[in-house]
Amino acid sequence: MENGKLSRIEEQFWILNKLDPNNLAYDMLHTFQCDSKLDAKILEKAIYEIVQRHEGLRTIYVEEGTAVYRQILDISREEIKVPEIVYDFPFEKNNLPEELENEVFKSVFNLVVFPLFSIKVFSFSNNVKILTLRHHHIIIDNGAFTVFTNEMYKLYNAYAKNEIPELETVKSQYSRYVELSDEIFQTDKYKEELDKWAKELEPVNNILLPYDNQPENTYELDGATYLFKVDDKDSKCGSRLFDQAVLIRCYLHFCR
Numbered sequence: 001m002e003n004g005k006l007s008r009i010e011e012q013f014w015i016l017n018k019l020d021p022n023n024l025a026y027d028m029l030h031t032f033q034c035d036s037k038l039d040a041k042i043l044e045k046a047i048y049e050i051v052q053r054h055e056g057l058r059t060i061y062v063e064e065g066t067a068v069y070r071q072i073l074d075i076s077r078e079e080i081k082v083p084e085i086v087y088d089f090p091f092e093k094n095n096l097p098e099e100l101e102n103e104v105f106k107s108v109f110n111l112v113v114f115p116l117f118s119i120k121v122f123s124f125s126n127n128v129k130i131l132t133l134r135h136h137h138i139i140i141d142n143g144a145f146t147v148f149t150n151e152m153y154k155l156y157n158a159y160a161k162n163e164i165p166e167l168e169t170v171k172s173q174y175s176r177y178v179e180l181s182d183e184i185f186q187t188d189k190y191k192e193e194l195d196k197w198a199k200e201l202e203p204v205n206n207i208l209l210p211y212d213n214q215p216e217n218t219y220e221l222d223g224a225t226y227l228f229k230v231d232d233k234d235s236k237c238g239s240r241l242f243d244q245a246v247l248i249r250c251y252l253h254f255c256r
Helices: 008-019 040-053 098-105 142-160 174-185 188-200 239-255
Strands: 002-004 027-034 059-064 067-072 084-086 117-123 129-136 217-221 224-228
Touching (some): 002 174, 008 067, 008 174, 040 117
Parallel strands (some): 084 117
Antiparallel strands (some): 027 129, 059 067, 217 224
């Protein structure tokens, strides 16, 4: 196992998850209607290979005292499961079985537990198979999703034909991205962007949150104390949250 620091984007996701662990906003779902010959065991083998290739898929987020770090796990073949749920009735879009509804609408990921993705196959009597790929956005963004699905397709088809898959060597892991992003945040260009947005948003540096009698919620990250207090008596209760929002906005603007 390896431990490493979080990227700033990971910090944002982690903070949002701490605020509302049951929020499904960053649980991403993709569904595919597949060939009826899809073999879940072959798919498991392909997924395991992808997980071995990309450390982000083997990552969980661990707290120790006031510190939070990303932990890259060593994963065995037995830990990768692609369950297949078989039904004796046909697939109908307007009449989903309970297991599929739960996968689509009710599940939520825990950032401290592997895996932060879930793949299942739902088989129906009319030779329809539905593949669901669900993941937390903290480990797979749109670009990574394209890589994931392309590799899944290539590996599955190679293994199904008993061929050796041909994939390019992974040139960079996520930990390298964290190092590069830290370097970006030290550049004059980034600091100029940060100052620009801070000035533009200065008139709203205090956020008024609705009063709903929630208790104070405090925790620490890398020596900084975060206070989230939903209270009409303290107009500055969202100031730290606002600081985080500025960082998100500036980072996205800078990297376009």
